[in-house]
Amino acid sequence: MATALKLPVGIEDFKEIRRQGFYYIDKTKLIEQLLDNWGKVNLFTRPRRFGKTLNMSMLRCFFEIGADKTLFEGLYISQNEQFCEEYMGRFPVVFLTLKGVEGTTFEEARLSLAELIAAEARRFKFLQESDSLDADDKEMYRELISLNKEQSPVTSVKLRFSLKNLLELLYKHYGRKTIVLIDEYDVPLDKAFQDGYYREMVSLIRGLLGETLKTNDFLQFAVLTGCLRVSKENIFTGLNNFKILSITDVRFDEQFGFTEDEVKKLLNAYHLESHLPEMKEWYDGYHFGDANIYCPWDVINHVELLCKDSKAEPKCYWINSSGNSLVKRFITKANKTTRDEIERLIAGEPIEKSVRLELTYDEIDNSIDNIWSVLFTTGYLTQVGMTEQGAYKLVIPNKEVREVYKLQIQDWFDKKLRDNTEQLTAFWNSIEEGKTEAIEQYLNRTLSNSISVFDTKAPEKEKESSYHTLLVGLLTGNTDWVVRSNVEAGEGFADIIVEPEDPDAGIIFELKYSKEANGLQISCEKAIEQIKSRRYSEYLKNDGRHNMTFYGIAFYKKRCKAVVETIKET
Known part of the structure; x- marks a missing residue:
């Protein structure tokens, strides 16, 4: 029964999923589509965690000589018996996953790539004894399996021709051309960009892919996957029969990630049908x-959690599976215009942008508009249509990704505030001295220059909570103060109570959100009245503090108003 099947959390090996009885959403139509829509070299670009590696593993299991036909029993492709007879298990396959190729220096990364290729070459040890290979061929093979031991300056040259040489040897042994699968081809470039040896890595990858994929008589076809579509002129120079299948392409559009029908079927299998709305809100939208398309990593993880606890709340699985350096880079470069655009995105509104689907990593930081393109291709934004001028209408795809914008923005904002200690100190002094005009100026300037996380579509109480979080963050930076939030006091809960260094002094803040700008003054007065009517000052009096300062602060979008009242209680 389907309910007995385990969920393949983090498993990207097709053979393991099928043999060990894990739940599998059938993507074998991809095999048929690849040959029906023939391309000598096919590049699929999709965000991370959308099933690229599992699909590549599935392709290998289908095409590779010695294929286990039972792995595909009951799946879509098995219905096409003639196709399976013609193609299943008919080709040598070279499969490389470049996601682990990295290093703090170019030399480390190059040796990492050499080890990867050597390890793949060692899968074909029978070549050492093959009667179809002469002494020179066998010496070539011994060099391939020893690539990682090579320390001389010619290592990059040998790496450049390594895969082409391996394909030639496999052709001589089998009499058949080889299928090449290269997963996460762009990860070494990303790591090199971050660690400062991008140009060297570009040269190495360009040479390796060029020799392997261009005018290679021993290549049947190749499939590559990655997150970012790196410029053809940068990496794939001279490849004429090169098919790029990006997130905007209608071909293969259902083969990476889960469709809604697939999610419904999965939830039904585990009797979790009622959870479809939350799945859609949090993990759909691509x-x-x-x-x-739904993000498969999220769906599988959340279904597993729900199987253990049917009341479990949705979590951020995709976002937490790796760093968010792209968003951070974007936020730190944001100017006032882009900050406004981010606010609109967080509020659920689309923005219109011309998107470049083809970039080089060293171009990303040249223009803020390039960052929009990267966020789109890597899944932090998605499109909901196009304008007549050809611009994309971009939105944040779902609640999970929206959370990372809010959290990352808040982290960035907090850092910016910490860096501006002189102005912040003056703000604290103004609070102790009751200078409302200076307080308003600082808060208004802060709100104006920040990227707001205040959702204009949120309920009024949630908006007030956002400003509350902002103010608490500003106040807690003063190490001479004790700052308490949502304190039980008098006949209710005070928003913020501050106990300054002066043992006789105490400060109480009550915050309000005004629905319109001309209501700020009235909202402030209501806040002051609330402090007094609910006797929040009892909390401070119990601590021996009798010099009270009451603040009513009201917010409307990026504007605020402050009213102060000082009272000496006995």
């Missing part, structure tokens, strides 16, 4: 070609 648009690949003409298809609406």
